Amino acid sequence: MKAVVFDKYGSLENLRIEEVPKPEPKSDEVRIKVHAASLNSADLQLIRGKLSSRVIAGLLKPGKVIPGIDVAGMVDAMGPDAIGCQWGQEVYADLSEYGYGGFAEYVCVPKSAIAMKPKNLSYVESSAVPMAATAAFQGLVDHGSMLSYRSAMIIGASGGVGHFAVQIAKNYDLQVTAVTRTENVDFVKSLGADYVIASDQVDHMNKRDHYELIFDTIADISARKYRKMLTRDGKYVACAFSPSAVLQSPIGGILSNKRIVTFGLHPDMDDLATIRNMIEKGNVRPRIDKVFSIEDSIEALRYLADRKAQGKVVINMES
């Protein structure tokens, strides 16, 4: 089968498209014929050899690694213990805890990693959902206590995670202030945000004691500054890695009820089912910026690295 591989950390130049053996499912695994795979920042971190990613692929030097976290496709083979799975099931999955491998024509994953894909989405659209939407959902609901608030500020609202965060917050009837760059204002308005601030033109940090929940997918400004913008019982949730949030997090609740939170998502089938429900009701929809073929997947990763995408970038294995 065709796959995107690398065996040296560093730059995207180390990637190549190769013919590799088609994987066989272990006893509790299913094999997915991948129809589409979406790109995530975590793929770039793996390829570049960020320390936290080396746990997956090897501390000093990776083996031959296939990146790719988010896939949508069809179950085409099963191990004997993959009970309940059937040939032809249309599924999507987040492979971040299962060794990646999605940028290939086939991938094997534990049956517990798959969920039925939304009926009203194509494979290309479905592949855009798992990691980004789960990060938005878990960040807002589990870590951000969104259900106890009425308003939220979402920073980096046009990105993979951010564009789901806006829609998920609106699904729960929050008033959403979205922060984005000027070129993405119209896109973010189209997601349903109530207010959109172009942060390259207007200071989005000029309000004190104002926001109940701030969800930050960029985290390039100190969490301490965002803390001032929170209401008395407000929460700041850093989705992107934020050293200042990590430092502030333990002391956040001592001086006041304002909290600073960081989190790492865990793939969760129940959360994917909840997200599927929102999608099938028409309240949430992935936005696809660009679709590439597997032959052009290195160019696709370069495009993601340039941070120009509105929503998600996808590799369509069928094209």
Ligand SMILES: NC(=O)c1ccc[n+]([C@@H]2O[C@H](COP(=O)([O-])OP(=O)(O)OC[C@H]3O[C@@H](n4cnc5c(N)ncnc54)[C@H](OP(=O)(O)O)[C@@H]3O)[C@@H](O)[C@H]2O)c1
């Ligand atoms: N905690 C977790 O478990 C978890 C899970 C998934 C992802 N993440 C992290 O969340 C972050 C966002 O991920 P993502 O997949 O949404 O990334 P993405 O699709 O690349 O989006 C990032 C967004 O950042 C904004 N941005 C800020 N400064 C920028 C600049 N100088 N140039 C270009 N864009 C800039 C842009 O949005 P605007 O134009 O709207 O500002 C851009 O769309 C990443 O750091 C990722 O590692 C964390």
